[in-house]
Amino acid sequence: MSAEITLFVNPAAGRGRGAHAAQPAAAALRAAGFHVRTVVGTDAADALARLRTAVRGGTGAVVAVGGDGVVSLALQALAGTLVPLGVVAVGTGNDFARSLGLPVCEPALAGRLAAEALKESRFREIDLGRAAGTWFGTVLCSGFDSRVNDRGNRMRLPAGRFKYDLAMLAELAAFRPFPYRITLDGGHALETEATLVAVGNGPSYGGGMRICADAAPDDGLFDVVVVGDCSRTTLLTVFPRVYRGTHLGHPAVTVHRAARVTLESPGLTAWADGEPVAPLPVTAECVPGAVRVLA
Structure with missing residues (x-):
């Protein structure tokens, strides 16, 4: 697995919590020995294009920081690949994280858990739905x-x-x-x-x-x-x-x-x-x- 991890951030998630949550998440990943590259787009289409470029470039994992909207964008880039997804859930909904028992509105804890899972190659394969070309x-x-x-x-x-x-x-x-x-x-x-x-x-x-x-x-x-x-x-x-x-x-x-x-x-x-x-x-x-x- 590549030591470079992509932090995919929606800075506006949770009325601004996304921007603040990126810092402890990145710190946890760096403390575990990973190089962190942050991706933030000017809009959803730009963010997704940048993320797809990172996935094609061989990133070791994508850690989505935000709510269900940023997770949804990440799924469009990761579905059908072997690149794992981590979630730092700090949005208003956070239903994806809830469904998997992941921390909600605890960015430092979520970052540490993602880092530990990466170090131990601990993944869970889950189903996705697909409708009209959207995952x-x-x-x-x-x-x-x-x-x-x-x-x-x-x-x-x-x-x-x-x-x-x-x-x-x-x-x-x-x-x-x-x-x-x-x-x-x-x-x-x-x-x-x-x-x-x-x-x-x-x-x-x-x-x-x-x-x-x-x-x-x-x-x-x-x-x-x-x-x-x-x-x-x-x-x-x-x-x-x-x-x-x-x-x-x-x-x-x-x-x-x-x-x-x-x-x-x-x-x-x-x-x-x-x-x-x-x-x-x-x-x-x-x-x-x-x-x-x-x-």
């Missing part, structure tokens, strides 16, 4: 939650997470179930009215919302959670239970397991790892052992 590590969603994301991204004010709270209220006011056609592993298509459909490679999204609570990132299958046709009142009752994962026992919720899922519904966009992927229809495929993670 994802946590959850691909569509329906009510993706409409909230769509609306929130169109809003210029207010800033921060509050705009998504307002977007949720606006979507609740206009709430209606969506007609879905769901095809699992190329079999018979399920046609149903649903509030949302989540395709989970990992258990959570949105900063700890355990929408696919039983999903495991190394079993070769997605957990496909369908929240059926329900009223606003039922949705408001069920939604808080998502943080504990207890919503899976509600009569309006069904869970399927599949390696390949096609979602069709007019006017909806699929989001994965907190980023827009493509308008539906979208096919997601679970790719076993697609990336190595330092753990």
